[in-house]
Amino acid sequence: MNIGELLRSFPELTVTGVTQGAIYALVALGYTLVYGVLRLINFAHSEVFMVGTFAALFTWGLFGLDSNTERPSIGVALLAILAAIVVAAVTSAAVALLIEVTAYRPLRHRNAPPLAFLITAIGASFVLMEVAGSLTVRRPFGVPALLPSKPLFDIGGWAVTPTQVTTVVVAIAMLVGLDYFVQKTRAGRGIRAVAQDPNTAALMGVNKSRVIALVFILGGLMAGVAAVFNDIKTGSTKFNVGFLLGLKAFSAAVLGGIGNLRGAALGGLLLGLIENYASALFGSNWRDFVAFVALIALLMFRPTGLLGESLGRARA
Template sequence: MNFDALFSNFGELTTQGLAQGAIYALFALGYTLVYGVLRLINFAHSEVFMVGTFGAVLAWRALGLNQDSATPAFGMVVVYLLVGLLAACAVSGTTALVLERVAYRPLRRRNAPVLAFLITAIGASVVLSEAVGVWTERRPLGMPPLIRQHDVISFADTTISNLEIGIVLLALVLMLALDVFIGKTRLGRGVRAIAQDPNTAALMGVNKDRVIALIFVLGGVMAGAAAILYNLKIGSTYYFAGFDLGIKAFAAAVLGGIGNLRGALLGGLLLGTLEGWGSALFGTEWTPVVAFVVLIVILLFRPTGLLGESLGRARA
């Protein structure tokens, strides 16, 4: 174990881990929302994220930007980022809604067993990823250099870039907005009512199908936001982009307490940070192992995750 590498780069590793964890957290919200209401693990959510990455890149290409373009002026960068964010959220949200309507709703109406939902989710995931793979000929798609990274904050041996700050701030704002929406609005009360007791909520006039469609769309929108942050951080996307990230986002949701919105935030940030520290201690090839070992240890003592499962209980 290389403790010198960890302590000498501790600040840098932590800030990079928090930025990566913020993407995990946004991604994890889709798993948490669907599980909190339906008790369903939507394994196709990774592909909802993946199509969002392509949605943003294709929107930029429609505006004449590609990986060979020069970095635009600041004012235009803001416009392009907003266009990319709206495109990614719209594509991911629409994909999630179509999945709910085509794949899951017919099963719900037939009272299908849980196993049928899981198999359908895996099948939908494969169909989406392979369809995009065939369309792109399995080649990565580069994104335009919209943000020129530079250090904004520097103290001791730690530097924080403008991109890291932007990723964390956008993720926090979106997660706060979702938390307020679920906790304070009329539609959010409907979500919490269905999560707590769907039959009683239906008797009180809550439209279950509409609420379920809403949570899929909300999860898709958050995945779309995570997708554009991923694009900015990685610089390209490909048809299998959602697989590895989806596993880690699901782990983040479980770590924080799947079904708990704030747990997704905590789990994502913690997982990203642990990956950063682990890469210094054991080498980058051991990064996923470290994160998942910590996940297993925590679940041995806290089976419901750090904050527990709560979209229905804290949810009430």
């Protein structure tokens, strides 16, 4: 226990925790959306994220940026990030949709038992990860330096870098946008209806297949955005980058109450903070350990997560 360390670097830990939490939250939304509608742990979602990290890298390659190039001017950097967000989000959404169509939809047509879905999810995850591993020769790829590393502002020790600001701002924008979409639009009402009661929703004229496809696309979009910022934050990517992050993001979704959009956001944020505080307290080796202990302890006392389950019932 190193309480002094925690207190000394509390502001910095909070800032990095919130940034990490924002990435977790974006990925967690994908898990939670699919779970809310299909009651299915989409194990392949971590690979959707992984594909996004490479799509972003590819986009930056088109800008002539790689890990050896000089830091570009701020305008070019922002443009490159914006382009990467669009490309990665679209690619990830396409992959998510592909998984739904090839791995899940045929099972739904046959009304397969839930565990069969889990296995096809694992299968899809294997396929994507291994194909990416073969294509990239299983080596890590460096990410170009984009935003300046000098802190943007510094208030009482709360030094915040441009990367962190961009990550959090974009994540919040995505979260608010998604929440608005699910709450206020016609398509969002369809999602909530199917989440609440798929059969009744279908009888009321909601196109269930289209809603499910939409849910996968939304999750993929979020994962793609998260992938871009994870690239920038960690400075490299690899074919198995999705595995641990997916695990964490899924934990975050459960922490907040799986199937609950705001819960996923809250869970991601909390997990990011807990991890950072824990690594100061117990050393960074124990970061993940503490995160899982916190998750299990929470589930003991609130078995359905912080904000409770269900996309439809709790009005998000």
